Amino acid sequence: MTPLVTDHIIQVTYLAATVLFILALKWMSAPSTARRGVWAGELGMALAIGGTLFDRGIIDYHWIAIALVVGSIIGVPLGLVHMTAVPQRTALSHAFGAFSVALVGTAEFYLRSPHISHFMMSVLSMEVILGSLTVTGSLMAAGKLQEVLPQRPITFKGQNVVNLSILALAVVVAVYLVLHPEQKRLFPVLIAMPLIFGVLMIVPIGGADMPTVISLLNAYAGLSAAAMGFALDSKLLIIAGALDGSSGFILSVIMSKAMNRSFTNVLFGAFGQIKATAAAAHEAPAVRTATAEEAAGILAAANSVIIVPGYGMAVAQAQHKVRELYEALNKRGVTVKFGIHPVAGRMPGHMNVLLAEADIPYDKLLDMDAINSEFPETDVVLVIGANDVTNPAARKDHGSPIYGMPILDVDKARTVMVIKRSMSPGFAGIDNELYYLPKTLMLFGDARAFVGDIVRELGGGQH
Amino acid sequence: MTADLITSLYVFLLAAFLGFEVIKRVSPLLHTPLMSLTNALDAIAVVGAIVILGERKSPLSTVLGALAVGASISNVVGGFLITDRMLKMFKTTKTKKS
Numbered sequence: 418m419t420p421l422v423t424d425h426i427i428q429v430t431y432l433a434a435t436v437l438f439i440l441a442l443k444w445m446s447a448p449s450t451a452r453r454g455v456w457a458g459e460l461g462m463a464l465a466i467g468g469t470l471f472d473r474g475i476i477d478y479h480w481i482a483i484a485l486v487v488g489s490i491i492g493v494p495l496g497l498v499h500m501t502a503v504p505q506r507t508a509l510s511h512a513f514g515a516f517s518v519a520l521v522g523t524a525e526f527y528l529r530s531p532h533i534s535h536f537m538m539s540v541l542s543m544e545v546i547l548g549s550l551t552v553t554g555s556l557m558a559a560g561k562l563q564e565v566l567p568q569r570p571i572t573f574k575g576q577n578v579v580n581l582s583i584l585a586l587a588v589v590v591a592v593y594l595v596l597h598p599e600q601k602r603l604f605p606v607l608i609a610m611p612l613i614f615g616v617l618m619i620v621p622i623g624g625a626d627m628p629t630v631i632s633l634l635n636a637y638a639g640l641s642a643a644a645m646g647f648a649l650d651s652k653l654l655i656i657a658g659a660l661d662g663s664s665g666f667i668l669s670v671i672m673s674k675a676m677n678r679s680f681t682n683v684l685f686g687a688f689g690q691i692k693a694t695a696a697a698a699h700e701a702p703a704v705r706t707a708t709a710e711e712a713a714g715i716l717a718a719a720n721s722v723i724i725v726p727g728y729g730m731a732v733a734q735a736q737h738k739v740r741e742l743y744e745a746l747n748k749r750g751v752t753v754k755f756g757i758h759p760v761a762g763r764m765p766g767h768m769n770v771l772l773a774e775a776d777i778p779y780d781k782l783l784d785m786d787a788i789n790s791e792f793p794e795t796d797v798v799l800v801i802g803a804n805d806v807t808n809p810a811a812r813k814d815h816g817s818p819i820y821g822m823p824i825l826d827v828d829k830a831r832t833v834m835v836i837k838r839s840m841s842p843g844f845a846g847i848d849n850e851l852y853y854l855p856k857t858l859m860l861f862g863d864a865r866a867f868v869g870d871i872v873r874e875l876g877g878g879q880h
Numbered sequence: 881m882t883a884d885l886i887t888s889l890y891v892f893l894l895a896a897f898l899g900f901e902v903i904k905r906v907s908p909l910l911h912t913p914l915m916s917l918t919n920a921l922d923a924i925a926v927v928g929a930i931v932i933l934g935e936r937k938s939p940l941s942t943v944l945g946a947l948a949v950g951a952s953i954s955n956v957v958g959g960f961l962i963t964d965r966m967l968k969m970f971k972t973t974k975t976k977k978s
Contacts, residue, residue, distance in 0.1 A: 520951070521929050769908070
């Protein structure tokens with residue numbers, strides 16, 4: 418083949434890959450077409466990689482083959498993790514993607530220096546800064562989600578000033594390198610500063626902020642890949658990076674809105690601290706409790722039940738018991754639906770995946786806007802391991818730290834039952850007045866064990 | 881260079897707008913698989929890494945390129961695999977009974 422023909426082949430495969438990627442995202446809009454989207458993405462990826470192998474610059478395929486095989490072998494277990502580990506796996510894959518982008522940027526710099534145009538150096542700097550901070554930020558997030566790092570937000574005085582100074586230093590170095598691309602000794606600083614910033618950025622972030630943060634890291638990973646596309650003059654990379662970046666950005670906006678907070682507030686707010694003081698001032702009145710037997714009786718007598726799951730359900734791995742409860746109630750003619758808050762869990766859509774894994778049909782999983790109008794006509798709401806997203810204080814208590822956050826209006830149902838380990842406040846550190854309402858019954862215990870007991874009382878499930 | 885830059889900026893902006901419009905329509909049900917899918921697509925960075933590795937212009941670029949190819953291809957494989965596993969689990973009341 419002549420060189421011109423191979424170039425054309427590469428361009429055609431890239432064009433096809435671009436179209437397939439866009440179709441992949443379009444097909445993700447509904448569960449019925451979503452798997453087709455995955456296939457389109459796979460085909461596009463295979464075409465693009467296949468086309469790239471024709472690149473005339475490639476003189477040695479030996480190491481490419483080895484790296485592709487080793488990387489694929491590492492990828493398989495990352496694709497087979499348990500569904501409860503999906504948030505940390507996602508954080509880890511943000512780190513991997515950004516790692517790759519930062520490495521390519523670094524390699525490009527040392528290959529081209531000192532002959533780098535202002536424009537090229539600007540995009541390389543952006544690529545390396547965004548890539549590096551996403552690597553350490555995502556690793557920190559994965560560590561917190563895997564609970565190898567403390568999940569509690571860690572704050573200190575002047576934190577934001579220190580963090581922003583480090584990032585500013587990286588930007589100053591980047592500007593200097595744009596003007597003096599021959600200063601190779603400065604390049605390690607351009608890598609190191611964002612790496613440190615990435616760590617410090619996640620230190621003050623608490624568990625319940627993870628959905629926003631994971632989405633934000635997703636956006637950064639996408640933007641760094643787009644910057645790489647500018648550096649390599651690859652339209653395919655620019656488009657893939659822009660799509661990933663906008664996806665991460667949209668999810669971050671949805672998550673922040675669902676918590677009634679701005680990005681800056683998530684990143685610089687260290688939520689947990691403010692709330693801890695609000696909790697201390699409160700004197701806890703008595704609550705009503707119920708046993709599994711009583712709870713089963715109330716559920717069996719209901720016509721309609723809405724189950725509201727939260728992170729506590731994921732921690733207790735209670736989703737399969739919840740499915741048994743769903744089936745036992747269905748068998749008795751009780752209508753059961755699920756009300757899912759956008760930030761329930763540790764990443765966008767977390768609860769849906771866990772409940773789908775437990776074989777609960779997705780047409781029973783309703784998001785906040787769809788379910789909220791149904792609470793007043795609902796006999797029983799069963800809250801499993803969710804706290805702040807059900808707190809009526811968000812609706813009416815102007816002094817509450819979560820005031821204004823959209824919540825699931827579970828308190829409007831006729832009876833509310835809450836499965837909870839103890840009365841200790843949740844992530845927010847604020848009391849939930851829902852627990853003290855006369856219509857509320859507290860079911861103290863481990864979510865999985867308690868739901869299992871209810872199922873047994875209803876005479877269903879396997880034991 | 882400037883003409884290329886301008887074209888690239890157009891491409892970036894159009895792709896970002898297209899991304900917003902398409903992804904806005906994704907059901908909240910599927911936000912987790914959406915993130916793992918975009919992650920896998922984003923690993924298209926592998927094509928840049930393959931060229932850097934294959935060109936073997938310097939020992940440093942070869943080592944960095946090899947690591948980059950490995951990291952992105954693991955995202956490709958793992959990302960598509962887990963997205964498909966998740967999506968397979970989503971069933972409606974009807975499909976479940978049939």
